[in-house]
Amino acid sequence: MRFSITKIANFFSMDVQNTIQKLRDELNQHNYNYYVLDSPTISDYEFDITLTQLQDLENKHPEYFDESSPTQRVGGTITKNFKTVRHEYRMYSLDNSYSKEDLIDWEKRIQKVLGDVPLEYTCELKYDGASISITYEHGKLKRAVTRGDGFQGDDVTSNIKTIKSVPLQLKGNFPEKFDVRGEIILPFAGFERMNQELIEIGETPYSNPRNTASGSLKLKESAEVAKRPLDCLLYFLIGNNLPFNTQFDGLEKGRNWGFKVPKEAKLANNLEEVFQFIDYWDVHRHELPYETDGVVLKVNSFQYQDELGYTAKSPRWAIAYKFKSEQVSTKLNSISYQVGRTGAITPVANLEAVQLAGTVVKRASLHNADQIEKLDIRVGDTVFVEKGGEIIPKIIAVDLSKRPENTEKTKYITNCPECNTKLVRNEGEANHYCPNFYGCPPQIIGRIQHYISRKAMDIEGLGGETVALLFNNGLVHNYADLYELTVDQILPLERMAQKSAENLVNGVQKSKDIPFENVLYALGIRFVGETVAKKLAKHYKTIVSLSQATLMDLVLVDEIGERIAQSVLDFFSNEENVRIINQLKQHGVQFEIIEKVNPNATTILAAKIFVVSGVFEKFSRDELKKAIEENGGKVGSSISSKTDYVIAGDNMGPAKLEKAAKLNISIISETDFIKMINEA
Structure with missing residues (x-):
C-alpha cells in the first residue's frame, strides 16, 4: 500500500493533536480531583512530569494552542494597567443582620410582597475574601472581573486563570454563555506558609488572609499570583435561560460543571432550620480551613427572587447574618479630629496596637460628641473595641475598673483642627461642622477626591494622594482647576515621571465624556448620592433646569424629600458653586443628558407607571x-396608589394581586401590553 507524503503528515499531525488533547484532559481531571474534590489520584511529581510533557508538545506545535489548556495556568502574563470592564449583570452588596429578630423581620418583609406562600432558603457560609465575576462562553473561561463598585470592575483574567480550582474548560452540558460569582479566598494553611517564608527572609508578614487574597488579584505579574495558594468558592450563577429554577439546584449544577462549591450549603424549609444552621456554624466555623464571618440566606426560588427584586444597593431576597463580633481591650492614648469633605468633624481614638479579627487595630471611630459623652471616654482609659460588622473598629465601652485616678473629662473641640474656624452644630444633627467650606484644606481636597472617584468622574491616573499633592503645591483650588493642568506643571512634583504626568492629564480630559448623572453626583451636593443624582438628572435633563427648580418642584420629583431639595437649593444659591460649574462648562464637561435615539420608541406610555410581576x-x-421605559412609561418597584398597570405573568404573588385589586389597579397580561404598544 502506498501513502503520499501529505497523508503521512496528516496522520502524524492527528496523532500529535490527539496526544495533546489527551494530556490536557488528563491534567484537567487531576486538577479537579486535587483542588475541587480534595482527592488526588497521582503525586505532585507525576503531575509535574505530565505537565512538562504537554508544555513541550505545545511549544513544538503552536498551531494547537488552546487558551483553556492547563499550561495556561502557570502564569507569565504581565499586566501594566488593569482594564475597567462593565458587568453585564450588576454585582449587588448584601444587607447585614446581627440577630435572629432581624431575620424574622426580613421574612415578614418578604411575605408582605409574596403573601403567605411556603418559602425555602438556601443557607451558605459567608466567605471572607474578594468577590469575582467570571464569564464562560461555550464552556471556556472568557473573562474574570473584580467586583469594583458593583457596576464595573477590573479585568483580572490572567491572574484568575492561575487559580487551580477555577475551571478553564467546563464539564458536561452547560449553557452557551453565563456568569458565575465566587469568592477568592486564601486558606489559613497557605496564608501561614506565605508569612513564614516572609519572616525567614526578614520581611514584614501579611496582616490577614482577606486583604492578601484581594491584593493578589491586582498583582501585575500572573506568575507571582500563581505562586499563591488562592482558592475560588462559587456561590451564584447568573445568565439567561439557565437550566435550573432555584439557588440550591444552581449550586449543584455548578458542582457538576467543575466548580468548587462548598459542601456546607444547606436547604432550609423554614427559619427554624435556618437558625439551627446558624447556631451550628457559629460554633464550628473555627474548624474550617478558611475565614468566614457569617451566613448568607437566599430565597431559594428564582421566581420569588424576581418578584422581590432589588433595592438601590441590595437584593431583597438575600441577607447576610453576621456572627457576633470579636472584642478586645486596649488603652486609649489620645483623641484626634478629622475633617471630611462636607466639613463634618469625626473624632478618632488613637489606641495602643491590638490584634482584632485578624488585623492590627490602632485607631477607632468615636463618631461624634454625643458618643464621647455617652461613654464618658477619657484619654488613658482601658476601652473595649470590636469590629462593627467585622469591618470598622469601634469602641463600645470603657473598663471603669481600670480608669486611672485624676483623669480629665473629654472636652470636645470648639474650633476646626485644620483652619481654626469656630465649629457649628445644626439643630437635630449629631455632627459638628466646620463652616469654612471654601477655605478649609481637607474639605477642598476631599471634594476633589470625591469628584475623581470611580463612581463619579472615574479619572484614571489620578489618586487621592496626588490630589493632595496638587492642592498643597497650589496647582488646584477646586475640581474645575484639574482641566487646566499641564504636563509641565505636574512633572516637578514628587514621584511624578513623564508618563504618569501624561496619563493624569489624559485621564482628566477623558472625563469630559462622563454622562451628566455621574457629573451631578461628582459635584458633591450634600445628600445627593448616586441614586438621587440619577433621578434628578433623568427628571431635569440639564444642569440649567435643575439650578432653576424651586423647593416645591424638587419635592415633587419621585423620592426627593425636603432635606435633599433644600440642599440642592443651597448648593445653587452659592456664587462660588455657580462659578465652578461655569468653569466646568467651558472645559466641556457634560451638563445635560444625551438622549439615545431609539427609532422604534414612542410616547404612548408617557406618565404611566407599571409594575411587572410573575413569569x-x-x-x-x-x-x-x-x-x-422606551415607550415613555415608568417602572415601579412596588404597587401603590400611583401605579397605573400591573403586568401579570404566571405565578404572580398573591399579595400583589390582592393589593392591586384593593387599589383598583388594572391588571393586564403581556399580550395586552403588546397590543397597547402596537396601538402607537
Missing part, C-alpha cells in the same frame, strides 16, 4: 421593563 412567555422581566 412571562414572550419577554423576560428585564425586556418588559426596557419596553416600558
Whole structure:
C-alpha cells in the first residue's frame, strides 16, 4: 500500500493533536480531583512530569494552542494597567443582620410582597475574601472581573486563570454563555506558609488572609499570583435561560460543571432550620480551613427572587447574618479630629496596637460628641473595641475598673483642627461642622477626591494622594482647576515621571465624556448620592433646569424629600458653586443628558407607571421593563396608589394581586401590553 507524503503528515499531525488533547484532559481531571474534590489520584511529581510533557508538545506545535489548556495556568502574563470592564449583570452588596429578630423581620418583609406562600432558603457560609465575576462562553473561561463598585470592575483574567480550582474548560452540558460569582479566598494553611517564608527572609508578614487574597488579584505579574495558594468558592450563577429554577439546584449544577462549591450549603424549609444552621456554624466555623464571618440566606426560588427584586444597593431576597463580633481591650492614648469633605468633624481614638479579627487595630471611630459623652471616654482609659460588622473598629465601652485616678473629662473641640474656624452644630444633627467650606484644606481636597472617584468622574491616573499633592503645591483650588493642568506643571512634583504626568492629564480630559448623572453626583451636593443624582438628572435633563427648580418642584420629583431639595437649593444659591460649574462648562464637561435615539420608541406610555410581576412567555422581566421605559412609561418597584398597570405573568404573588385589586389597579397580561404598544 502506498501513502503520499501529505497523508503521512496528516496522520502524524492527528496523532500529535490527539496526544495533546489527551494530556490536557488528563491534567484537567487531576486538577479537579486535587483542588475541587480534595482527592488526588497521582503525586505532585507525576503531575509535574505530565505537565512538562504537554508544555513541550505545545511549544513544538503552536498551531494547537488552546487558551483553556492547563499550561495556561502557570502564569507569565504581565499586566501594566488593569482594564475597567462593565458587568453585564450588576454585582449587588448584601444587607447585614446581627440577630435572629432581624431575620424574622426580613421574612415578614418578604411575605408582605409574596403573601403567605411556603418559602425555602438556601443557607451558605459567608466567605471572607474578594468577590469575582467570571464569564464562560461555550464552556471556556472568557473573562474574570473584580467586583469594583458593583457596576464595573477590573479585568483580572490572567491572574484568575492561575487559580487551580477555577475551571478553564467546563464539564458536561452547560449553557452557551453565563456568569458565575465566587469568592477568592486564601486558606489559613497557605496564608501561614506565605508569612513564614516572609519572616525567614526578614520581611514584614501579611496582616490577614482577606486583604492578601484581594491584593493578589491586582498583582501585575500572573506568575507571582500563581505562586499563591488562592482558592475560588462559587456561590451564584447568573445568565439567561439557565437550566435550573432555584439557588440550591444552581449550586449543584455548578458542582457538576467543575466548580468548587462548598459542601456546607444547606436547604432550609423554614427559619427554624435556618437558625439551627446558624447556631451550628457559629460554633464550628473555627474548624474550617478558611475565614468566614457569617451566613448568607437566599430565597431559594428564582421566581420569588424576581418578584422581590432589588433595592438601590441590595437584593431583597438575600441577607447576610453576621456572627457576633470579636472584642478586645486596649488603652486609649489620645483623641484626634478629622475633617471630611462636607466639613463634618469625626473624632478618632488613637489606641495602643491590638490584634482584632485578624488585623492590627490602632485607631477607632468615636463618631461624634454625643458618643464621647455617652461613654464618658477619657484619654488613658482601658476601652473595649470590636469590629462593627467585622469591618470598622469601634469602641463600645470603657473598663471603669481600670480608669486611672485624676483623669480629665473629654472636652470636645470648639474650633476646626485644620483652619481654626469656630465649629457649628445644626439643630437635630449629631455632627459638628466646620463652616469654612471654601477655605478649609481637607474639605477642598476631599471634594476633589470625591469628584475623581470611580463612581463619579472615574479619572484614571489620578489618586487621592496626588490630589493632595496638587492642592498643597497650589496647582488646584477646586475640581474645575484639574482641566487646566499641564504636563509641565505636574512633572516637578514628587514621584511624578513623564508618563504618569501624561496619563493624569489624559485621564482628566477623558472625563469630559462622563454622562451628566455621574457629573451631578461628582459635584458633591450634600445628600445627593448616586441614586438621587440619577433621578434628578433623568427628571431635569440639564444642569440649567435643575439650578432653576424651586423647593416645591424638587419635592415633587419621585423620592426627593425636603432635606435633599433644600440642599440642592443651597448648593445653587452659592456664587462660588455657580462659578465652578461655569468653569466646568467651558472645559466641556457634560451638563445635560444625551438622549439615545431609539427609532422604534414612542410616547404612548408617557406618565404611566407599571409594575411587572410573575413569569412571562414572550419577554423576560428585564425586556418588559426596557419596553416600558422606551415607550415613555415608568417602572415601579412596588404597587401603590400611583401605579397605573400591573403586568401579570404566571405565578404572580398573591399579595400583589390582592393589593392591586384593593387599589383598583388594572391588571393586564403581556399580550395586552403588546397590543397597547402596537396601538402607537
